Amino acid sequence: MKNKNTKNKLVIxxxxxxxxxxxxxxxxxxxxFNLYYFETSKILEEKFALAKxxxxxxxxxxxxxxxxxxxxxxxxxxxxxPFVTFLVKEKIEQLFKEGKNLxxxxxxxxxxxxxxxxxxxxxxxxxxxxxxxxLEISPKETLQRNSQRKICELMRHPIIFSxxxxxxxxxxxxxxxxxxxxxxxxxxxxxxxxxxxxKETLPVIEYFKKQKYKVIKINGSPxxxxxxxxxxxxxx
Numbered sequence: 001m002k003n004k005n006t007k008n009k010l011v012i013x014x015x016x017x018x019x020x021x022x023x024x025x026x027x028x029x030x031x032x033f034n035l036y037y038f039e040t041s042k043i044l045e046e047k048f049a050l051a052k053x054x055x056x057x058x059x060x061x062x063x064x065x066x067x068x069x070x071x072x073x074x075x076x077x078x079x080x081x082p083f084v085t086f087l088v089k090e091k092i093e094q095l096f097k098e099g100k101n102l103x104x105x106x107x108x109x110x111x112x113x114x115x116x117x118x119x120x121x122x123x124x125x126x127x128x129x130x131x132x133x134x135l136e137i138s139p140k141e142t143l144q145r146n147s148q149r150k151i152c153e154l155m156r157h158p159i160i161f162s163x164x165x166x167x168x169x170x171x172x173x174x175x176x177x178x179x180x181x182x183x184x185x186x187x188x189x190x191x192x193x194x195x196x197x198x199k200e201t202l203p204v205i206e207y208f209k210k211q212k213y214k215v216i217k218i219n220g221s222p223x224x225x226x227x228x229x230x231x232x233x234x235x236x
Contacts, residue, residue, distance in 0.1 A: 009125040010035065012103040012235075015205065016135030018193045019145035020220040021227055022105035025135065028228045029103050033235075036100040040107040043087050044073060059086045076192035078200055081112035088117055096124045110200045114207045132213055133231055134205060135220035142194055150178040
């Protein structure tokens with residue numbers, strides 16, 4: 001049953017290759033529109049950090065080892081879609097009950113996930129209130145940005161590599177130390193992540209189009225402030 005009261009609801013979905021600036025734009029947009037920044041990667045990190053040896057999650061009759069899913073994730077592979085979808089749907093339901101509007105960065109990651117979470121989001125928030133953006137950068141730029149990217153130690157804010165940020169050692173958002181992500185941003189892992197994006201996530205864009213969602217393409221190469229302004233033009 002659809003939620004008839006969708007007034008003042010908003011869900012923004014940011015898609016794009018690793019390093020396209022989804023995280024940075026999600027932070028800026030969440031502050032601008034008072035949205036909950038829904039980070040699938042953070043949800044996974046939290047689940048992995050608390051996982052006990054042998055702990056499993058059962059989805060659609062199949063059990064998924066949390067630590068095995070963690071191993072896949074650290075190698076740059078996508079986690080099993082049913083496993084991710086279960087966690088995502090659970091979190092979306094919780095946030096809706098709390099009255100929060102959302103911004104999702106990089107999720108849904110697969111068509112499997114899209115087919116299951118988009119009907120849920122549409123039912124809760126209303127299709128007209130879902131805005132989808134695709135941040136486009138070249139594979140070469142993806143590799144360069146990720147290999148030199150840093151995140152802050154406290155809140156995991158991603159800092160896109162640029163001439164302006166290359167010498168930064170402190171996060172401008174919360175003042176904590178900037179660090180490199182071990183494993184995920186190694187060159188070999190980055191290439192795997194790019195391949196996974198092209199194989200598994202790009203088809204999600206076609207799914208959106210078939211379901212009559214408007215996908216707005218944004219050039220992700222300019223500085224974050226310009227990309228942010230380009231997105232805002234479509235949210236007025």
